[in-house]
Amino acid sequence: xxxxxxxxxxxxxxxxxxxxxxxxxxxxxxxxxxxxxxxxxxxxxxxxxxxxxxxxxxxxxxxxxxxxxxxxxxxxxxxxxxxxxxxxxxxxxxxxxxxxxxxxxxxxxxxxxxxxxxxxx
Amino acid sequence: xxxxxxxxxxxxxxxxxxxxxxxxxxxxxxxxxxxxxxxxxxxxxxxxxxxxxxxxxxxxxxxxxxxxxxxxxxxxxxxxxxxxxxxxxxxxxxxxxxxxxxxxxx
Numbered sequence: 001x002x003x004x005x006x007x008x009x010x011x012x013x014x015x016x017x018x019x020x021x022x023x024x025x026x027x028x029x030x031x032x033x034x035x036x037x038x039x040x041x042x043x044x045x046x047x048x049x050x051x052x053x054x055x056x057x058x059x060x061x062x063x064x065x066x067x068x069x070x071x072x073x074x075x076x077x078x079x080x081x082x083x084x085x086x087x088x089x090x091x092x093x094x095x096x097x098x099x100x101x102x103x104x105x106x107x108x109x110x111x112x113x114x115x116x117x118x119x120x121x
Numbered sequence: 122x123x124x125x126x127x128x129x130x131x132x133x134x135x136x137x138x139x140x141x142x143x144x145x146x147x148x149x150x151x152x153x154x155x156x157x158x159x160x161x162x163x164x165x166x167x168x169x170x171x172x173x174x175x176x177x178x179x180x181x182x183x184x185x186x187x188x189x190x191x192x193x194x195x196x197x198x199x200x201x202x203x204x205x206x207x208x209x210x211x212x213x214x215x216x217x218x219x220x221x222x223x224x225x226x227x
Contacts, residue, residue: 035216037165045157045165045208047216059214062122095164105213107155109176111164 002026002110004096009115012086016119020081022096022112030054030074033099033106036081038092039114048094049081053102064090086119093117123147123211127219133227140196142222144187144209151188153213159221160205169194170212199224 008020022034036048049060049070058070069082079096093114099106124147134140144154154172157165167176169185172192182197196203204226209219 044221045159045210045218047210047218050216059216061215099212100170105153107167107170107210107212108157108165109167109170111166113164 002098004098004110004112006094006096006112006115009094009117011118011120013121014087014119016086017082017084018086018117020083020094020096020115020117022079022081024077024079024098027098027110029077031102033102033104034070034072034079035097035099035104035108036068036070036079037095037097037108037111038090038117039095040089040092043092046092050099050104051079052104057104059104083117086117088119091117091119122215123150123217125209125211125217125219127207127209127222129222130220131223131225133225134199135227136199136201138199138227140199140203140224142194142207142209142224144192144194144219146190146192146211149189150211150213153211154185154187154192155210155212156183156185156194157208157210158203158205159208165208168207196224 035050067085072079095114096112097108098110152171156169159165173185
């Protein structure tokens, strides 16, 4: 079964750091780009970062540049989101999503269940 | 940056109704447009990609059309399972979602 499982969310103080993980199973992981998408409570979807299948191409949304870093370990079928200098406005459910091909340009056909990140003092 | 604007924001409809949701981009984005369905507390589900291609397993009552800057999602006969929020997405740099359209029971 094709599956994505996020972990690593939690409560963190403003200015703090957190590392999200997404474990993939059931498909050839390195053949697909992977993304992180977030959804603040009661709000819409916001794309955060994407990484190509090889890991050689990365794009981030402007609001997280310099603070969030997407990476992947194709030997372990994992994608990560390292988040530093967290702000209250980063509070959201973070979803891991699979792109439809190796290159970043693709719709997101498989999603994880999400992990909640709360930034608050 | 490309802006994606959906209309309406909320839509009240009955089972069996034909539902149309519009998504407009601030510049031409063809054909990199997808539609997703999201239910409360759940992850989004891909319905349509490349503006009009139906994702595997999605019922044929869902269809997408459009090009350039204007795109449409049609549900030909609304079913009870279809009450949800729908998002369009431009999936190229930057990957941008519309603000969502909530389809609620009339």
